[in-house]
Amino acid sequence: MSKRYEYLRLKLPAKQVSITPGVSELIEKAEEEGIKLVWHRWLEQQPQCGFGLLGVCCRNCNMGPCRIDPFGYGPTRGTCGATADTIVARNILRMIAAGAAAHSDHARDINRVLRLVVEGKAPAYKITDSEKLRTVAQALGIPVKERSDLEIAKDLVEVLEREFGKQDEEPLSLVKALAPKKRMKVWEKAGVMPRNIDREICECMHRTHVGVDADPVSLLLHGVRTALADGWSGSMMATLLSDILFGTPKPLKAVANLGVLKENMVNIIVHGHNPVLSMKIVEAALSDEMQEYAKKFGAEGVNVAGMCCTGNEVLMRLGVPIAGNMLMQELAITTGAVEAMIVDYQCVMPALADVAGCYHTKLITTEPKMHIPGALHIEFEPEKADEIAKKIVKVAIENYPNRSKERVHIPKYKMELMAGFSVEAILEALGGTLDPLINALKDGTIKGIAGVVGCVNPKVKHNFSHVTISKKLIENDILVVGTGCWAIAAGMHGLLSPEAAKYAGPGLRKICEALKIPPCLHMGSCVDCSRILLALKAISEALNVDIPDLPVAGSAPEWMSEKAVSIGTYFVASGVFTHLGTIPPVLGSLKVTKLLTEDVEDVLGGKFYVEPDPEKAAETIISVIMEKRKKLHWPT
Ligand code: SF4
Numbered sequence: 274m275s276k277r278y279e280y281l282r283l284k285l286p287a288k289q290v291s292i293t294p295g296v297s298e299l300i301e302k303a304e305e306e307g308i309k310l311v312w313h314r315w316l317e318q319q320p321q322c323g324f325g326l327l328g329v330c331c332r333n334c335n336m337g338p339c340r341i342d343p344f345g346y347g348p349t350r351g352t353c354g355a356t357a358d359t360i361v362a363r364n365i366l367r368m369i370a371a372g373a374a375a376h377s378d379h380a381r382d383i384n385r386v387l388r389l390v391v392e393g394k395a396p397a398y399k400i401t402d403s404e405k406l407r408t409v410a411q412a413l414g415i416p417v418k419e420r421s422d423l424e425i426a427k428d429l430v431e432v433l434e435r436e437f438g439k440q441d442e443e444p445l446s447l448v449k450a451l452a453p454k455k456r457m458k459v460w461e462k463a464g465v466m467p468r469n470i471d472r473e474i475c476e477c478m479h480r481t482h483v484g485v486d487a488d489p490v491s492l493l494l495h496g497v498r499t500a501l502a503d504g505w506s507g508s509m510m511a512t513l514l515s516d517i518l519f520g521t522p523k524p525l526k527a528v529a530n531l532g533v534l535k536e537n538m539v540n541i542i543v544h545g546h547n548p549v550l551s552m553k554i555v556e557a558a559l560s561d562e563m564q565e566y567a568k569k570f571g572a573e574g575v576n577v578a579g580m581c582c583t584g585n586e587v588l589m590r591l592g593v594p595i596a597g598n599m600l601m602q603e604l605a606i607t608t609g610a611v612e613a614m615i616v617d618y619q620c621v622m623p624a625l626a627d628v629a630g631c632y633h634t635k636l637i638t639t640e641p642k643m644h645i646p647g648a649l650h651i652e653f654e655p656e657k658a659d660e661i662a663k664k665i666v667k668v669a670i671e672n673y674p675n676r677s678k679e680r681v682h683i684p685k686y687k688m689e690l691m692a693g694f695s696v697e698a699i700l701e702a703l704g705g706t707l708d709p710l711i712n713a714l715k716d717g718t719i720k721g722i723a724g725v726v727g728c729v730n731p732k733v734k735h736n737f738s739h740v741t742i743s744k745k746l747i748e749n750d751i752l753v754v755g756t757g758c759w760a761i762a763a764g765m766h767g768l769l770s771p772e773a774a775k776y777a778g779p780g781l782r783k784i785c786e787a788l789k790i791p792p793c794l795h796m797g798s799c800v801d802c803s804r805i806l807l808a809l810k811a812i813s814e815a816l817n818v819d820i821p822d823l824p825v826a827g828s829a830p831e832w833m834s835e836k837a838v839s840i841g842t843y844f845v846a847s848g849v850f851t852h853l854g855t856i857p858p859v860l861g862s863l864k865v866t867k868l869l870t871e872d873v874e875d876v877l878g879g880k881f882y883v884e885p886d887p888e889k890a891a892e893t894i895i896s897v898i899m900e901k902r903k904k905l906h907w908p909t
Pocket residue numbers: 331332333334335336337338339351352353354355360482483484
């Protein structure tokens with residue numbers, strides 16, 4: 274351990290940081306080598322600013338920064354007169370704007386690739402799922418009969434581009450095409466129907482500028498509108514287009530945890546969110562040419578593994594092993610066995626450059642909108658995707674001889690899993706119709722469905738809440754579906770394998786055994802929360818029951834990102850009771866807290882529920898689901 278850590282007493286209780294095998298041994302390795310990780314930096318931040326935690330600081334203009342004393346002993350208004358209610362609501366609105374922007378800009382990037390395909394300018398990409406293209410086009414009113422895929426795609430690209438730029442007051446096209454009719458009536462009545470993705474995000478910034486919207490209700494309602502633009506259009510678009518270009522996921526087997534790295538191979542990690550890059554890197558790395566090239570540098574070949582959601586994208590479609598979730602990105606480099614970490618965007622810690630600098634690892638940024646000081650930047654252009662992907666993979670391979678073999682430590686842990694549960698794949702597993710699921714819900718074989726999603730966060734024990742909540746729910750015959758870092762946690766802890774049916778209650782176990790599926794279904798990356806929306810819509814319409822009345826719930830047990838705030842908000846607006854396991858920065862305003870956790874239910878049917886204890890949270894989710902069953906007169 275370095276003297277500095279000894280002095281600062283920043284040695285972590287490694288075994289208590291995470292429940293995931295392999296994590297503590299790499300934390301100890303990092304500490305011995307004097308390397309700081311996310312948990313050390315989080316400790317250095319303690320005590321975190323109380324005003325920030327409560328959401329009552331504002332620096333939206335240069336009369337500030339201002340902060341409100343929520344206990345009434347200090348200032349009750351900012352220099353402009355903004356109250357705690359205004360400031361808290363404005364801060365949340367800005368979080369939603371950033372989250373919706375991240376998801377939707379990701380969608381815009383994929384739509385641009387489809388445009389290039391249509392124009393014949395991106396030979397490395399093609400329309401892989403013609404059926405999905407036609408289904409989406411038809412839903413949007415684009416003619417498909419006797420037309421080629423490219424003709425249809427040309428119209429689709431134009432319709433989707435207008436989601437970002439149209440100037441009329443009409444609802445977004447994807448919302449009109451895909452959202453349940455009953456929900457749309459609710460949104461119309463509340464005045465939160467989204468009109469244009471960029472406009473809603475832009476309006477968040479306008480409303481929160483000094484001297485504009487001061488009413489927490491009005492601010493939060495616009496947050497709902499922006500989040501709906503994300504969920505039912507931006508994120509939805511990212512998912513649909515990824516399926517069209519790269520294929521709709523189907524169930525497949527794969528492996529998760531740091532043990533997927535290989536001692537005698539060139540290890541490449543793809544990290545970030547957008548499959549446009551990662552799919553090409555995987556293809557290049559696994560090509561015979563690159564496997565042979567690696568041998569020239571003394572390696573047995575090239576091994577690619579995923580990290581975070583771009584990892585989920587290549588896991589869902591190609592079965593590429595996944596090395597870990599967000600908090601494990603630095604640990605992967607700490608193994609000393611990673612030749613290159615290739616990143617696109619979102620959830621990529623700038624600290625990676627420092628950690629990579631302690632080893633031979635090349636951190637390679639690829640996106641024009643994302644640079645990290647200290648990283649090697651090789652800009653990715655879809656027009657030259659194959660060429661650039663090969664160039665990046667070669668950088669990794671040529672770096673293999675620089676590895677210090679004596680510093681390599683790859684934890685041996687890895688877990689088998691099943692992923693690839695798109696809505697289409699779930700339907701297929703059910704025999705082509707929702708009926709078996711609907712019947713199982715009605716007769717109580719399955720008591721309900723919970724969407725468990727979201728990030729990991731150094732504020733809480735890594736993966737503990739994800740696993741505790743999921744286990745408790747399946748034990749109580751609640752089917753769990755999910756995305757993002759939850760899915761990776763569930764995979765590493767064996768919950769995504771059909772054998773995990775043994776942890777499920779008798780009803781759910783019977784169904785899982787009959788269908789040979791796990792009790793927790795991996796539905797994709799964080800933008801793929803849109804798949805959960807589509808599943809909810811299908812169930813709601815099959816039963817003719819609006820989403821708030823269904824025995825369903827959502828949970829983000831360890832969330833941290835602004836994208837998660839947007840996701841949580843569009844789930845609530847879609848009528849879902851939504852649990853948050855880390856506390857959002859709203860407690861400085863009783864009014865905003867009450868609006869989000871109580872009053873919103875009367876308007877939208879869903880609400881937030883905040884509970885850091887995963888056992889208690891699971892109990893509450895179960896009782897909410899049972900209450901909804903009682904109201905439907907279904908057995909409990
Ligand atoms: Fe202070 Fe108002 Fe400016 Fe915010 S907008 S920094 S509360 S003066």
